[in-house]
Amino acid sequence: MPNLVRMMDTDGTLCVICADTTETVREMQRLHGTKKVVSAALGRLLTAASLMGSMLKGEKDSLTLKISADGPASPLTAVSDSSGNVRGCAGRTDVELPLNALGKLDVSGAVGKNGTLTVMKDLGLREPYIGQVPLATGEIAEDITAYYATSEQTPSVCGLGVLCDKETEGIINAGGFLIQLLPTATDETIDKVERGLETIKPVTTMLFEGQNPEAICRAVLPEFTLEVLDTAEVGYRCTCSRARMERALVSTGKQALSEMAEDPETEVICNFCNRKYVFSKSEMQALARAATRE
Secondary structure: OOOEEEEEEOOOOEEEEEEEOHHHHHHHHHHHOOOHHHHHHHHHHHHHHHHHHOOOOOOOOEEEEEEEEOOOOOOEEEEEEOOOOEEEEEOOOOOOOOOOOOOOOOHHHHHOOOEEEEEEEEOOOOOOEEEEEEOOOOOOHHHHHHHHHHHOOOOEEEEEEEEEOOOOOOEEEEEEEEEEEOOOOOHHHHHHHHHHHHHOOOHHHHHHOOOOHHHHHHHHOOOOOEEEEEEEOOOEOOOOOHHHHHHHHHOOOHHHHHHHOOOOEEEEEOOOOOOEEEEEHHHHHHHHHHHHHO
């Protein structure tokens, strides 16, 4: 069932994307065993990556979001393909913090407030596009909004949310939206967007009430007539494979591989899904020879 929708207003002044990433974040938590505040932080970043990745044009294009900051869970990384499927990891998954002053999970405390958000787009060109901005708040949605304003000069509004069960720490729901003004937007367009944002409920509340992504788009932008551009079914997708791990090992160079080949076995673990790949001594020696040829 589609859980991501892209819409545009009939006047062509803005577009909005919304995704219900509940199952995505649940899978992330299952794979990484994240505590509540890390589930919220990495879940938000995964959702943002899914929204942004779904805007890529090429089938093989990809987008990476990385937050490097002074919080105990940093760095956090999320990678999306052009369909909006994502994978991610955090520096630490066992972080536990008191609730913030608003009685909510202290995401900015886990992420950190002093650091950077880096956006890398691999569009199949010789060099990837890389944009980097200082963190605005560490709450992630505001940092995505600041990135678009600063690095891409695109007026945008991002809303993200992850709701965790207080007792079990399980994911109740997760999702987000991204509004972007088009060059045809006027001051009236901005006023209408701002009025809508003044009255909206949190994304997690709307999901809890049973609203789907299309309904959330219409609730966020009540003064606009929106039409659906396309929909997609997105989820947590790791692209690791034995062949990819071999290429990664070869890239470390002959000396490193030769040292690893001294052990009877070498175990490599994927950062995104924790899958283990075991290479024998002879296999490592063969990879060392391959690194020599390169």
